[in-house]
Amino acid sequence: MSAEDVIYEAGHDDADAYADSYDTSDGRVFTLSGGDWDTVTPPSEGEKERIVVNMGPQHPSTHGVLRLILELEGETVTETRCGIGYLHTGIEKNMEYRTWTQGVTFVTRMDYLSPFFNETAYCLAVEKLLGVTEEIPDRASTIRVMMMELNRISSHLVALATGGMELGALTAMIFGFRERELLLDIFEMVTGLRMNSAYVRPGGVAQDVTDDQINRIRETLPLLKKRLKDTSDLLVDNAIWMGRTVGIGYLDLASCMALGITGPILRSTGLPHDLRKSQPYCGYENYEFEVQTTDTCDVYGRFLIRIGEMHESIKIVEQALDRLRPGPVMIEDKKIGWPARLSIGSDGQGNSPEHIKEIMTESMEALIHHFKLVTEGFRVPAGQVYAAIESPRGELGAHVVSTGGTRPYRVHFRDPSFNNLQSTAAMCDGSMVSDVIAAVASIDPVMGGVDR
Amino acid sequence: MGLEEKLPSGVLLTTVEAVAGYARKGSLWPATFGLACCAIEMMAVGGPRYDIARFGMEVFRASPRQADLMIVAGRVSQKMAPVLRQIYDQMPNPKWVLAMGVCASSGGMFNNYAIVQGVDHVVPVDMYLPGCPPRPEMLIDAILKIHDEIQGMKLGANAIREQNLEEAAALTAAPTLEMRGLLR
Numbered sequence: 278m279s280a281e282d283v284i285y286e287a288g289h290d291d292a293d294a295y296a297d298s299y300d301t302s303d304g305r306v307f308t309l310s311g312g313d314w315d316t317v318t319p320p321s322e323g324e325k326e327r328i329v330v331n332m333g334p335q336h337p338s339t340h341g342v343l344r345l346i347l348e349l350e351g352e353t354v355t356e357t358r359c360g361i362g363y364l365h366t367g368i369e370k371n372m373e374y375r376t377w378t379q380g381v382t383f384v385t386r387m388d389y390l391s392p393f394f395n396e397t398a399y400c401l402a403v404e405k406l407l408g409v410t411e412e413i414p415d416r417a418s419t420i421r422v423m424m425m426e427l428n429r430i431s432s433h434l435v436a437l438a439t440g441g442m443e444l445g446a447l448t449a450m451i452f453g454f455r456e457r458e459l460l461l462d463i464f465e466m467v468t469g470l471r472m473n474s475a476y477v478r479p480g481g482v483a484q485d486v487t488d489d490q491i492n493r494i495r496e497t498l499p500l501l502k503k504r505l506k507d508t509s510d511l512l513v514d515n516a517i518w519m520g521r522t523v524g525i526g527y528l529d530l531a532s533c534m535a536l537g538i539t540g541p542i543l544r545s546t547g548l549p550h551d552l553r554k555s556q557p558y559c560g561y562e563n564y565e566f567e568v569q570t571t572d573t574c575d576v577y578g579r580f581l582i583r584i585g586e587m588h589e590s591i592k593i594v595e596q597a598l599d600r601l602r603p604g605p606v607m608i609e610d611k612k613i614g615w616p617a618r619l620s621i622g623s624d625g626q627g628n629s630p631e632h633i634k635e636i637m638t639e640s641m642e643a644l645i646h647h648f649k650l651v652t653e654g655f656r657v658p659a660g661q662v663y664a665a666i667e668s669p670r671g672e673l674g675a676h677v678v679s680t681g682g683t684r685p686y687r688v689h690f691r692d693p694s695f696n697n698l699q700s701t702a703a704m705c706d707g708s709m710v711s712d713v714i715a716a717v718a719s720i721d722p723v724m725g726g727v728d729r
Numbered sequence: 730m731g732l733e734e735k736l737p738s739g740v741l742l743t744t745v746e747a748v749a750g751y752a753r754k755g756s757l758w759p760a761t762f763g764l765a766c767c768a769i770e771m772m773a774v775g776g777p778r779y780d781i782a783r784f785g786m787e788v789f790r791a792s793p794r795q796a797d798l799m800i801v802a803g804r805v806s807q808k809m810a811p812v813l814r815q816i817y818d819q820m821p822n823p824k825w826v827l828a829m830g831v832c833a834s835s836g837g838m839f840n841n842y843a844i845v846q847g848v849d850h851v852v853p854v855d856m857y858l859p860g861c862p863p864r865p866e867m868l869i870d871a872i873l874k875i876h877d878e879i880q881g882m883k884l885g886a887n888a889i890r891e892q893n894l895e896e897a898a899a900l901t902a903a904p905t906l907e908m909r910g911l912l913r
Contacts, residue, residue: 370841371841450776454773454778455776
């Protein structure tokens with residue numbers, strides 16, 4: 278008798294839906310399988326037929342590896358549940374075994390569509406813990422703002438592109454990815470990488486922006502404005518697009534407050550909540566921009582907000598470019614500031630010859646600082662802080678705990694995708710199956726950020 | 730898979746092989762298996778600048794049953810691994826797997842409890858593509874290399890002979906333990 282037969286028979290004897298068991302010579306063996314609809318209960322008297330559809334984690338329209346468990350009655354969704362964790366990467370745990378600077382390399386890979394926001398949130402928290410927030414050079418803060426706002430545009434473009442693709446508007450996807458390439462060119466030029474750049478470091482940024490690069494960014498912005506207009510012309514008054522989005526995924530202010538929703542979803546209820554205004558960081562109080570709101574509480578409103586925010590971001594980038602003054606981009610304190618100045622030689626990227634010359638022939642102290650920072654890293658006073666910034670998806674917070682060592686004791690991220698994903702059920706229950714796609718697209722969860 | 734597999738070895742089979750390889754590489758349909766950061770670059774390859782339609786591959790199939798190539802784009806968590814295997818099993822033969830990025834190839838920087846240390850623990854991989862994430866050009870390069878492999882694929886009797894030769898070579902190959910000197 279094979280093992281399957283034994284399980285089959287045992288399943289009949291003592292039917293436990295979640296733990297089949299059978300006897301072996303070594304004792305009773307249980308096969309656990311829970312948390313799923315793997316047993317079918319016939320409907321009781323008077324109850325209608327219940328259909329449970331499992332959507333994802335491998336599905337082209339669930340925005341990554343999100344799994345949606347839908348209970349249907351005909352085409353109406355009666356209950357929605359989210360299955361997450363398919364992209365759990367253990368990033369927060371890994372960071373506990375790396376220095377504070379190395380942590381940047383990990384956080385940038387959390388919400389991979391907004392790497393500069395993750396890095397900045399983390400670095401602001403570390404700087405707050407070090408007590409050096411005031412000593413961050415102006416130029417570094419301005420570069421951070423500039424990169425974050427460019428990143429906001431690229432993130433919203435992907436939100437529109439994938440959202441459009443999920444609703445069947447493939448042109449929106451083509452447009453979104455075309456425009457995004459313009460921004461990725463800037464990222465690559467400034468940081469050396471298209472994504473996952475680890476550019477913002479505790480104390481400043483890794484590399485300065487050259488005048489040449491500033492000019493290239495200036496040249497790109499008008500083209501970007503023109504292209505963004507193309508995208509919004511395509512969709513804003515589009516009857517099909519409006520038919521799929523207006524009045525869909527309704528979530529009002531009270532529900533947003535109850536669920537801790539931030540970002541475009543919250544602003545689509547008419548509340549102008551934006552951390553850049555309400556608790557400015559990186560000098561956002563010096564920039565002129567408007568918080569985009571609508572009062573429709575629906576998918577269309579969130580789409581309009583994203584379009585509006587991209588235009589506002591271009592305004593902020595222009596102001597940031599005007600505000601850039603020559604100066605250092607890394608904190609003066611040699612015990613914190615990452616010493617390397619990178620350059621590209623004939624054998625690839627590495628420390629610049631000037632820096633090598635300084636540490637190897639001129640300054641013993643510089644060599645010691647370089648060695649200590651690279652091998653051990655700096656120490657951060659014991660304590661815990663929370664620093665929050667406004668990411669494209671909402672409030673992105675970093676809760677950082679230190680015990681005074683060279684490594685974090687704990688780093689926890691309050692990722693807006695995770696909190697916003699809670700609203701799926703509130704938005705989708707009672708709607709049609711096709712509206713679930715639109716609602717999830719408007720939440721724009723990035724599973725890398727949700728699962729970390 | 731069909732009649733071509735039953736042809737006897739010889740001139741006829743080699744000609745059919747060339748035609749089949751040409752046809753297969755010319756319309757290799759990838760399955761959408763986007764996981765993390767690499768998925769965004771994979772979508773960029775489908776976008777206008779890199780335009781994978783030039784290689785007859787713009788149709789990213791949502792159903793694995795219609796796909797020939799699985800591009801594992803991103804880190805595979807322990808929770809995702811069974812799903813990945815199931816999707817691989819649902820793909821019809823002949824099928825290929827491309828491990829895109831270091832996470833899919835070897836676990837990359839995430840050497841921890843959550844990530845499968847290389848997708849080759851779960852499915853057989855035909856092409857490893859390093860990078861974090863690899864540039865779209867790198868993905869196109871890897872895809873073209875898979876195309877070359879497909880073009881040269883053997884059928885029927887020739888395939889069996891090739892498999893036997895490969896197995897014999899593998900049996901006599903020096904194990905890593907006995908390799909000496911700089912391993913490169």
